[in-house]
């Protein structure tokens with residue numbers, strides 16, 4: 403089974419230091435160390451487990467800046483076999499439409515049974531790219547997976563798609579695009595051996611011209627959206643600390659909620 | 666006249682209109698007034714009638730597209746294709762939908778098929794010759810304002826961005842057919858399984874009572890549930906509680922769970938780790954119960970009770986019940 407996983411380097415959320423560049427309001431990628439987007443790690447973990455169970459290997463695809471190989475090596479160290487990075491100055495400032503087109507183009511020529519993506523990114527948080535990639539590639543789209551069960555003999559795959567009240571069991575033909583969530587399981591830590599091995603794994607870098615993105619415009623110059631302004635929201639008021647016996651504390655909280663007209 | 670503003674009416678498993686769509690419709694109606702544009706709802710479902718007439722309480726005109734394939738197939742790709750075809754036919758300028766899983770699936774498909782840009786996770790939308798969209802990014806650390814560089818686009822709207830308000834006069838529902846094959850492969854729904862979860866998406870709740878590791882176990886969640894019920898709210902959780910198997914993942918709040926903005930967030934036994942904080946710090950009011958005065962949540966909550974939640978939560982429940990009489 404061959405699985406392609408879409409992975410995006412994002413600023414480490416644990417740093418708490420993400421910011422936008424004040425001149426053009428683009429993400430300041432230099433401000434904070436990059437990590438593999440958490441939801442993409444869940445996708446990668448699920449892919450690795452599937453190849454362990456069914457054989458085959460995992461290939462990464464990313465569209466990102468020139469520093470991305472460093473982050474992608476972390477995903478290779480987890481166990482992916484190889485990767486493709488599309489990086490090009492013209493792609494800086496790409497929007498959802500461009501990203502979707504370029505990723506679809508980068509995946510189009512690959513051979514795979516499953517294409518996995520994360521539910522959303524911690525920097526953009528759009529959660530719309532995977533559905534778009536599936537639409538452009540004409541792939542069955544199975545989103546918000548809590549469980550993935552391929553049936554290689556039948557050429558189908560089943561997914562438990564999370565809903566507010568439980569889940570729906572989806573079944574589609576392979577190749578298919580599946581959106582991964584944390585419910586698929588904790589990502590593994592790279593082993594020392596994995597880290598060593600990752601150094602020599604194939605990570606192919608492609609420029610925009612190397613992927614067949616077609617005639618549709620892509621890249622920063624074609625962006626359909628612009629940020630006009632970014633401000634820090636007003637700071638929250640100082641915390642009121644209640645240190646009283648439970649009954650008195652509860653009375654004060656209820657009075658506070660009533661004062662704020664919440665109850 | 667300015668281009669039409671369309672609202673994607675999301676349909677729940679039982680065929681009714683998703684709450685989020687009433688809020689999206691309310692925003693769209695306000696924008697349409699400011700723009701002097703027409704506003705139209707679109708519902709695509711196996712049986713769109715119920716959801717369409719519900720949406721017509723909020724909008725003057727609703728297109729109801731019957732799509733038999735949606736009965737037993739994953740909806741996102743099907744609804745997205747039909748919407749894209751209708752957009753091609755009627756040439757509206759803007760499409761608004763919810764920022765939850767169903768809205769995102771549809772937005773992604775329509776964006777790709779129509780080449781329309783997407784502004785995501787709106788917490789407010791104003792009008793200035795086009796939608797001007799306010800978003801809360803990096804877990805609430807920044808508020809951005811964005812617009813489209815083109816004459817059309819898609820906006821996904823977060824729950825609780827506005828209070829839904831029906832129109833003074835209900836609109837009309839027009840059954841509509843869309844010609845053409847569904848070209849994207851269909852994904853069969855083999856089964857629908859109900860688990861103990863919220864009746865509505867947690868993002869829509871006005872009040873959330875959330876439990877963390879401090880709750881101690883599935884039994885500990887009883888008092889969380891009771892408090893949620895007494896407050897008319899929903900139950901949320903941290904990843905620690907979800908990973909422990911005490912509560913379904915659908916209730917998880919945070920970076921790799923749901924982003925919520927309720928009027929009240931009551932946190933019991935939650936430390937307030939950054940990955941949790943980014944999912945809830947834009948709540949209007951945050952009240953925490955934690956026995957550790959140095960826990961991070963004690964720094965950003967509006968009120969923190971320092972104490973044992975197994976004493977404070979029952980006392981809160983009693984005080985709320987006394988007040989309710």
Ligand SMILES: Cc1cc2nc3c(=O)[nH]c(=O)nc-3n(C[C@H](O)[C@H](O)[C@H](O)COP(=O)(O)OP(=O)(O)OC[C@H]3O[C@@H](n4cnc5c(N)ncnc54)[C@H](O)[C@@H]3O)c2cc1C
Pocket residue numbers: 440876877878879880902903904905906917918919920921922923933934935936937938939940941944954955956957960972973974975
């Ligand atoms: C990539 C990634 C993504 C993540 N995504 C999420 C996410 O989406 N959502 C999320 O929540 N977390 C997420 N996390 C995990 C996050 O980092 C924290 O580990 C988690 O939020 C901690 O949950 P907690 O507050 O319940 O537990 P803890 O941090 O263990 O806190 C428990 C708290 O309960 C208090 N307490 C204990 N007993 C009592 C008692 N009897 N009475 C009162 N107080 C008591 C303690 O003082 C403590 O403050 C993520 C982590 C990573 C690495």
Ligand SMILES: Nc1ncnc2c1ncn2[C@@H]1O[C@H](COP(=O)(O)O)[C@@H](O)[C@H]1O
Pocket residue numbers: 408409410439441442463464465466501505518519520521522523526527528529530531532
């Ligand atoms: N630039 C990118 N490179 C690789 N994958 C991406 C990129 N952007 C988005 N994705 C994939 O699409 C998912 C959702 O992204 P988004 O819609 O931007 O929130 C991510 O979790 C990735 O799997």
